[in-house]
Amino acid sequence: MSEREIVVATPMRPAGTSGLQSHVRTFQEYLQGAGRTATVVSPFSSRSVLLTPVFAARIGIRWISRPAGVWWYRHWHARYLERALRRRIADNPNVVIYTQCPVSAGAAMRARTTQPVVMAAHLNVSQADEWAGKGELPEGGRLYRSIRAYEERLLPELDGIVYMSEFARTVLEERIPALRNVPSAVVPNPVNLSPTTTPAPTTTPATPPATTPATTPATTTTPAPATAPATTTTPAPATAPATATTPATATTPTPTPATTPASGTATATASGTGIASGVGTAGGVGAAGGAVADLVTVGFLEGRKNQAYLIDVLGAAARRGYRYTVDIIGSGPDRRALQARADALGVGEQVRFLGYQADPPALLPGHRLYCHTATMENLPIAILEAMAAGLPVLAGAVGGIPEMVAPGIEGRFWPLDDAEAAAGLLIETLEDEPRRAAMAAAARRRVAAEFSREVVGRRLAGFLDRAELRKEASLIQVARGGPAPGLNRLDESS
Incomplete structure (x- = not known):
């Protein structure tokens, strides 16, 4: 043809x-x-x-x-x-x-x-x-x-x-x-x-x-x-298709908390939207001087995307002495409830709601880890864009995500029903920089080879x-x- x-x-x-x-x-x-x-x-x-x-x-x-x-x-x-x-x-x-x-x-x-x-x-x-x-x-x-x-x-x-x-x-x-x-x-x-x-x-x-x-x-x-x-x-057409696996819930060893939090603690803004502009974290600094958080996630703020669980995980990590920061990119009806949840868990200063952004992939480089908490996905392009930016991925093993991420290679699967266990995986990943960097490089290589x-x-x-x-x-x-x-x-x- x-x-x-x-x-x-x-x-x-x-x-x-x-x-x-x-x-x-x-x-x-x-x-x-x-x-x-x-x-x-x-x-x-x-x-x-x-x-x-x-x-x-x-x-x-x-x-x-x-x-x-x-x-x-x-x-x-x-x-x-x-x-x-x-x-x-x-x-x-x-x-x-x-x-x-x-x-x-x-x-x-x-x-x-x-x-x-x-x-x-x-x-x-x-x-x-x-x-x-x-x-x-x-x-x-x-x-x-x-x-x-x-x-x-x-x-x-x-x-x-x-x-x-x-x-x-x-x-x-x-x-x-x-x-x-x-x-x-x-x-x-x-x-x-x-x-x-x-x-x-x-x-x-x-x-x-x-x-x-x-x-x-x-x-x-x-x-x-x-x-x-x-x-x-x-x-x-496949007649015996593969099925998606369910996320493992096994906890990982919890690192001993450092005396100083793992990343720079953000300064609260008057609006309560999280990280103040220009406050450095372990994630880095944007090209125009804005602070870049440790973690980033992209998605419409709704129940299926499950950003509330990510905030729960941040809270669990904070209770162990690890106060990681996160940029949440996206707008939606759950924004006020998510802000209130972060404040109630004492992590409001660690969360920045960036709202709608015209070019989310351009904001991804400089973060240390991409976190995905959706409970159902086909083949989420947000994860692929994060991998293309050189970010390892923490996500649930739901839908088509296991077809994108090999656990231990480009990222890790975390449970979507146990915030304490997920916090252990988060801490373990961020506190092992050589392994995190290796997964980041592998993520970008896989996107270039299979998804470009x-x-x-x-x-x-x-x-x-x-x-x-x-x-x-x-x-x-x-x-x-x-x-x-x-x-x-x-x-x-x-």
Whole structure:
């Protein structure tokens, strides 16, 4: 199969810090560097004066009913994305559409004529579970069931699926056995190798992209193809997938506390947000003179990301005389509760909440260790970005994380239900600098060998180039022109 244009269909703006947005942006950068023709199409690519008021209406609808807000989001993002895709692929059969979620996959299936549609499986189990985990709809409710049923009808009709991890393939194929008949490959998230300099975080956290959409089209096109990149053989779908291991809870020997805390104790700020600017710690100092903490973590501040547990671990370490500092990058509804928890445990001065940052990877170098406490993950790009920055990782052995980190090599697994045991591992790791430095070097080497933009980009582009139309008229295309399956009514009651 010769090279063809790759149209990336995403429900989100290309600019942003989510894992999905990073995946799209990094893959597009690879395609540009390889001289490939690639276009990113989102709902915001649709040239409609009604787009802004329609999307903004969700804010008011959500106040009345959160599930209704979810339905509104899914329905109108799909509708405007379908419209933009129809315009982009019209009269162009030499295209493969690379979608980023079930909503965008459904829009592409309705918009396409003869172009194959491939979906990236960023989801852990189902988008219904992700919405429920955020508290936006009741688990087991009518909309929850409708979303899952929609995915079970749609996904087996696709022309290909790209799983981010073997874990994701295992979970989805167990849930939807018909997916074993869909051509697939396990291709991880790509990352850029981190620069060596560390800019200081913004004093006032940068404002995240506005939730009210703009009408400016977000479609970008790269130059026409020049040379063909190397391709890889398509992996066969696994019928006996690997399962994720559960974290060990064995405690490690506790080092004898030093008379002086292991790192410089931070000075409290008036706002109670942690480390004062310019206060040095064992982690180092940013390029602009800002303090860099011992530890760093990146993620939306919500229950699933479990940052409260990291604060508990800091408290347990402090009780042993080790007062490590941490930078928490990300915004979210749990910020006030996390600040209060840190203060209650007596570690408020050790924690700095940096809020939303436009470029989290640029802030990672200079820290000593990356900590991840999420209870469920597919293949978290935040961990890969930390490894690319030369940071060893402490994380739970959940989801696809064991496919990224070999315990004792690039990092260590800690229990997610025993803060005292996790504190022992934290202390042991930070107090053994030669071992920590060896894991840091190994982490960067592994990212360069397995997860870099060039390595992953070649594999992903090769799989997309080989994608073929499986059915001339799919079940989804029968409903072409009508509402998306599973999105045809407001099923929000529980």
